[in-house]
Amino acid sequence: xxxxxxxxxxxxxxxxxxxxxxxxxxxxxxxxxxxxxxxxxxxxxxxxxxxxxxxxxxxxxxxxxxxxxxxxxxxxxxxxxxxxxxxxxxxxxxxxxxxxxxxxxxxxxxxxxxxxxxxxxxxxxxxxxxxxxxxxxxxxxxxxxxxxxxxxxxxxxxxxxxxxxxxxxxxxxxxxxxxxxxxxxxxxxxxxxxxxxxxxxxxxxxxxxxxxxxxxxxxxxxxxxxxxxxxxxxxxxxxxxxxxxxxxxxxxxxxxxxxxxxxxxxxxxxxxxxxxxxxxxxxxxxxxxxxxxxxxxxxxxxxxxxxxxxxxxxxxxxxxxxxxxxxxxxxxxxxxxxxx
Amino acid sequence: xxxxxxxxxxxxxxxxxxxxxxxxxxxxxxxxxxxxxxxxxxxxxxxxxxxxxxxxxxxxxxxxxxxxxxxxxxxxxxxxxxxxxxxxxxxxxxxxxxxxxxxxxxxxxxxxxxxxxxxxxxxxxxxxxxxxxxxxxxxxxxxxxxxxxxxxxxxxxxxxxxxxxxxxxxxxxxxxxxxxxxxxxxxxxxxxxxxxxxxxxxxxxxxxxxxxxxxxxxxxxxxxxxxxxxxxxxxxxxxxxxxxxxxxxxxxxxxxxxxxxxxxxxxxxxxxxxxxxxxxxxxxxxxxxxxxxxxxxxxxxxxxxxxxxxxxxxxxxxxxxxxxxxxxxxxxxxxxxxxx
DNA sequence: CAAATCAGCCAAAGCGCTTTGGAAGACTCT
DNA sequence: AGAGTCTTCCAAAGCGCTTTGGCTGATTTG
Numbered sequence: 001x002x003x004x005x006x007x008x009x010x011x012x013x014x015x016x017x018x019x020x021x022x023x024x025x026x027x028x029x030x031x032x033x034x035x036x037x038x039x040x041x042x043x044x045x046x047x048x049x050x051x052x053x054x055x056x057x058x059x060x061x062x063x064x065x066x067x068x069x070x071x072x073x074x075x076x077x078x079x080x081x082x083x084x085x086x087x088x089x090x091x092x093x094x095x096x097x098x099x100x101x102x103x104x105x106x107x108x109x110x111x112x113x114x115x116x117x118x119x120x121x122x123x124x125x126x127x128x129x130x131x132x133x134x135x136x137x138x139x140x141x142x143x144x145x146x147x148x149x150x151x152x153x154x155x156x157x158x159x160x161x162x163x164x165x166x167x168x169x170x171x172x173x174x175x176x177x178x179x180x181x182x183x184x185x186x187x188x189x190x191x192x193x194x195x196x197x198x199x200x201x202x203x204x205x206x207x208x209x210x211x212x213x214x215x216x217x218x219x220x221x222x223x224x225x226x227x228x229x230x231x232x233x234x235x236x237x238x239x240x241x242x243x244x245x246x247x248x249x250x251x252x253x254x255x256x257x258x259x260x261x262x263x264x265x266x267x268x269x270x271x272x273x274x275x276x277x278x279x280x281x282x283x284x285x286x287x288x289x290x291x292x293x294x295x296x297x298x299x300x301x302x303x304x305x306x307x308x309x310x311x312x313x314x315x316x317x318x319x320x321x322x323x324x325x326x327x328x329x330x331x332x333x334x335x336x337x338x339x340x
Numbered sequence: 341x342x343x344x345x346x347x348x349x350x351x352x353x354x355x356x357x358x359x360x361x362x363x364x365x366x367x368x369x370x371x372x373x374x375x376x377x378x379x380x381x382x383x384x385x386x387x388x389x390x391x392x393x394x395x396x397x398x399x400x401x402x403x404x405x406x407x408x409x410x411x412x413x414x415x416x417x418x419x420x421x422x423x424x425x426x427x428x429x430x431x432x433x434x435x436x437x438x439x440x441x442x443x444x445x446x447x448x449x450x451x452x453x454x455x456x457x458x459x460x461x462x463x464x465x466x467x468x469x470x471x472x473x474x475x476x477x478x479x480x481x482x483x484x485x486x487x488x489x490x491x492x493x494x495x496x497x498x499x500x501x502x503x504x505x506x507x508x509x510x511x512x513x514x515x516x517x518x519x520x521x522x523x524x525x526x527x528x529x530x531x532x533x534x535x536x537x538x539x540x541x542x543x544x545x546x547x548x549x550x551x552x553x554x555x556x557x558x559x560x561x562x563x564x565x566x567x568x569x570x571x572x573x574x575x576x577x578x579x580x581x582x583x584x585x586x587x588x589x590x591x592x593x594x595x596x597x598x599x600x601x602x603x604x605x606x607x608x609x610x611x612x613x614x615x616x617x618x619x620x621x622x623x624x625x626x627x628x629x630x631x632x633x634x635x636x637x638x639x640x641x642x643x644x645x646x647x648x649x650x651x652x653x654x655x656x657x658x659x660x661x662x663x664x665x666x667x668x669x670x671x672x673x674x675x676x677x678x679x680x
Numbered sequence: 681c682a683a684a685t686c687a688g689c690c691a692a693a694g695c696g697c698t699t700t701g702g703a704a705g706a707c708t709c710t
Numbered sequence: 711a712g713a714g715t716c717t718t719c720c721a722a723a724g725c726g727c728t729t730t731g732g733c734t735g736a737t738t739t740g
Contacts, residue, residue, distance in 0.1 A: 002726055013690045018728060028688060048455045049393040050726035053695050056389075060436070067425035072620040078418045085407035085439030094457070096400070097435040099425030115388050117434070223621040250621050253593070257628060280412040281563040281590050288597060342696055353720045358698060368718060390696035393725050685738065693730080700723075708715070 001044045010038055021046070052116075060094045061309050062118030064109055064132070066102035072221075074125065075250070076277050076298050080146070083302025091310055106135055113139045119313045122146055122305055127190050142312040144305055148192050148322070155320030157312070159305055163193050166294035166327035167200030167245060170273045173329065174243040175208050178338035179271060182212060183241035185230045185251055189219035194247065197275075201245060216241055220251075227254025235262055235270070242338045243271040249282055249291070256288060265289075267336035276330075290332035296325060341384045350378055361386070392456075400434045401649050402458030404449055404472075406442035412561075414465065415590070416617050416638050420486070423642025431650055446475055453479045459653045462486055462645055467530050482652040484645055488532050488662070495660030497652070499645055503533050506634035506667035507540030507585060510613045513669065514583040515548050518678035519611060522552060523581035525570045525591055529559035534587065537615075541585060556581055560591075567594025575602055575610070582678045583611040589622055592631060605629075607676035616670075630672035636665060 007017040012035070020027045020035035027035075038044075052058050065073065084095060096118050100108035109132065112118055120142035123132050129151040136143045137156060145158035167184075174182055184201045187194045198217060205212055216234065220226035227246065231254060234241055246252045252274035259270060266272055266289040276284050276293035284291035304323075311317035347357040352375070360367045360375035367375075378384075392398050405413065424435060436458050440448035449472065452458055460482035463472050469491040476483045477496060485498035507524075514522055524541045527534045538557060545552055556574065560566035567586065571594060574581055586592045592614035599610060606612055606629040616624050616633035624631035644663075651657035 003728095004726075014727080015691080015729080016689055019689095022728085026688065031688080045451075045454065047393075047726050048457065049389065049396075049398075050695090051728075053387075053389040053393045053697085054726080054728040056695085058389075065421070065425050067422060067429050069426070071422070073418045073422045073425075075415060075418050075619070075621055077421075078413045078415050081405070081417075081437070082407060082411070082413045085405050085413075085437070086409070089407050089439035089441060092451075093439075095437040095439070097421070097425070097437060099429035099433075099435070101429060111385075111432075114385065117388065223623075225623060225626050228626065253622075254626075257626070260628065279415070281415055282593075283563075283565060286565050286568065286594075286597070288600065343698095344696075354697080355699080355721080356719055359719090362698085366718065371718080387696050390725090391698075393727085394696080394698040396725085681740105683739080685736100687736085688734090690733075691731095694728085696725105698724085701721095703720080704718090706715100706717075709713090710711105 001042050002047065003044075006035075006038060006042065006044050009042075010035060056116045057119055057313075058117060059092070060096050060118045061088075061306070061313075062096045062098060062112050062121040063124075064105050064112070064121070065097045065099045066105060067099045068102040071102045077124075079277060079279060079297075079299045080124070080302040083297075083299035083304075084306045085302075086299075087303045087306035087310070091306075093306065093310060105132060109135055109139065113141050120144075120309045122309060125191050125193070128192055128195065142309070144308055144312070146301060146305055148196075150192060150195075155322070157308070157317075157319070157321050159301060159308065159323045159325070160193075161296045161301070161325045161327050163196035163327070164200035164203070166275065166296070166329065167197040168204045169200075169327075169329045170245050170292075170294050171201040171204035172207070173331070174245070174271055174273065174335065175204055175210065177243075177271065177335065179241075179243040180210060180338065181216070181239060181241040182210070182243045182245065183216040183234050184212065184218070185227060185234075185244060185246045185255065186217065186219045187222050187247040194219060197245075197247060213239070213241075222248040222251050224250055224254040224257075227251030228258045229254070231255040231258035232261070235259070235264065241270070243335070244273075246272065246274040249274055249276055249279065249284060249293075252284075252287070252291060253282075266334050269339060271335040271338075273335060284330070285332060287334070289334050291334045292332045293330050295328045295330050301325070341382050342387065343384075346375075346378060346382065346384050349382075350375060396456045397459055397653075398457060399432070400436050400458045401428075401646070401653075402436045402438060402452050402461040403464075404445050404452070404461070405437045405439045406445060407439045408442040411442045415619075417464075419617060419619060419637075419639045420464070420642040423637075423639035423644075424646045425642075426639075427643045427646035427650070431646075433646065433650060445472060449475055449479065453481050460484075460649045462649060465531050465533075468532055468535065482649070484648055484652070486641060486645055488536075490532060490535075495662070497648070497657075497659070497661050499641055499648065499663045499665070500533075501636045501641070501665045501667050503536035503667070504540035504543070506615065506636070506669065507537040508544045509540075509667075509669045510585050510632075510634050511541040511544035512547070513671070514585070514611055514613065514675065515544055515550065517583075517611065517675065519581075519583040520550060520678065521556070521579060521581040522550070522583045522585065523556040523574050524552065524558070525567060525574075525584060525586045525595065526557065526559045527562050527587040534559060537585075537587060553579070553581075562588040562591050564590055564594040564597075567591030568598045569594070571595040571598035572601070575599070575604065581610070583675070584613075586612065586614040589614055589616055589619065589624060589631070589633075592624075592627070593622075596628060606674050609679060611675040611678075613675060624670070625672060627674070629674050631674045632672045633670050635668045635670050641665070
């Protein structure tokens with residue numbers, strides 16, 4: 001059932017039927033009702049390919065997926081996706097993943113924009129002065145950044161959590177508990193989120209006249225093994241930290257393992273706080289000692305981004321609005337006063 | 341730059357240019373070369389929307405993503421995606437994720453097929469007599485199942501690992517080591533993979549005249565917490581198992597935690613084997629006691645599925661070919677003879 | 681009352697590609 | 711030499727929608 005057939009059986013022109021269905025004003029209410037009725041009754045669904053060719057709109061949002069043999073997709077992605085799906089599902093919005101060589105994403109961005117494959121894109125894990133951002137900005141496709149970049153002379157729309165604030169709070173708490181030697185096991189510090197977190201920690205320390213030890217700030221990809229290694233290295237120093245702030249639950253698993261290997265206990269020997277993106281399959285309250293966390297649901301962020309992208313596509317949202325979500329500090333048994 | 345312009349500047353018809361570019365035989369080699377050259381030089385890229393409208397082919401593969409408030413996307417998905425991307429990247433194949441209400445995926449399948457949004461789909465986590473499979477089979481769109489279903493009177497193309505064999509081997513090893521009380525902490529047993537795993541374990545036990553205790557086979561969604569709970573329940577029985585086979589590393593984390601809480605040690609009190617899908621961020625060799633695993637890279641499966649889908653789309657693969665990958669049993673320190 | 685306005689509809693021209701059904705010319709074959 | 715056969719190309723008809731530009735008859739306006 002296509003437009004031609006439908007309009008024919010209504011004895012109307014395709015123009016009128018099309019306009020009736022798309023809510024244009026130049027069609028009488030009665031006609032519109034008739035058309036709508038018939039469309040529903042016959043299960044008419046406009047062919048998206050045709051609509052697309054005519055309008056250039058695809059009804060999909062895009063994401064360029066960095067891939068490569070040495071490239072692992074962030075496990076957070078799946079939770080983000082859950083959120084995105086939660087919103088998109090009810091709006092018949094599909095998501096197009098365009099895999100790209102991690103070292104040459106530009107080609108892919110250009111392709112999907114030139115081909116009008118998607119109406120909007122989102123960008124995640126941005127770095128300072130991220131080229132993708134500059135590119136997408138000049139290409140003129142609607143977009144939203146999940147996270148923030150830095151060092152641009154233009155503004156852009158984003159959704160981020162207050163990473164600096166969160167880690168500032170966490171570190172401040174630890175300092176208040178008397179910790180003088182505080183370490184940060186951070187994610188990849190080429191990414192902005194990690195930079196912000198480090199900034200938060202440093203600021204909290206500085207406020208009490210402390211500076212982190214040279215090697216007490218480390219940056220690694222967020223695996224259990226790296227958490228272990230970092231913790232091990234830190235705790236075997238001559239003056240080990242008495243508190244650690246950690247950028248992910250997965251790394252925290254490794255930290256906990258390292259402590260065990262060294263015969264140290266939480267929180268008497270070491271206080272630990274980690275960031276929790278809220279995975280359903282790994283919860284901080286279920287750590288051997290319940291883990292204090294800075295918590296922010298990445299899934300909710302996914303839903304919000306979908307919502308905002310939809311708004312941008314339909315022109316309801318404009319400009320470079322940035323949105324920063326506060327982060328909860330949830331204190332559990334893994335923190336205590338600094339050891340004697 | 342579109343076809344019209346290109347053909348005009350070559351003084352050829354659109355027909356000829358189109359045919360030259362698409363490799364049809366009825367154009368001379370010389371002309372083809374001229375056309376190819378000009379196309380490359382001017383960076384001509386056929387407009388996919390137009391091509392799509394004309395041919396009905398989209399150059400994308402689809403996946404219906406079950407979503408909902410109570411629905412969590414499987415964390416394995418991300419690794420699978422990495423693999424899919426590895427292949428798709430080099431073939432300019434995009435992946436369309438269509439989020440759907442987990443309880444009504446049929447509507448979405450019908451929509452993407454009717455709209456010809458994608459050229460092929462894949463289905464994951466199938467259940468016995470899975471309705472999606474029957475649906476997709478009748479809709480006539482090329483597809484591949486990741487995993488297997490059961491109870492159909494038709495064959496279908498799939499890629500699966502030998503779950504039964506893997507768990508049979510694992511259980512057999514434990515039995516050979518003298519374990520009489522063996523428990524299985526399985527994933528959701530409405531899914532075929534879990535059924536196969538259970539079958540493997542039962543078969544190994546039966547071969548030595550053993551049957552698993554009533555409550556020694558449990559089925560739960562694969563979270564750390566569920567692993568903990570199941571292990572705890574099992575080990576607090578009057579006749580606790582001396583060996584556990586576990587369907588995922590994440591659950592195994594919980595098992596290890598439970599053991600610790602109960603003051604038990606691996607492998608002297610309990611032998612443990614888990615299935616490893618090969619996550620970059622959590623490795624069995626890094627468990628407190630290196631974990632024995634049945635190992636199969638889900639990422640490689642993703643790449644293979646992409647490859648086969650592409651082959652199906654282009655007609656290179658036909659029929660209901662099933663492919664079953666063997667699974668490695670990797671023995672590490674977590675298994676030992678049954679305690680005294 | 682003629683002129684201007686307006687609501688409501690339509691025919692047709694795109695969008696940019698593929699594909700059908702020839703047609704023209706070159707070549708073979710008897 | 712004329713009939714048949716290839717080879718190589720083309721014009722035009724789709725694919726199914728949106729949108730431009732106008733037309734008609736009814737209503738308002740000076």
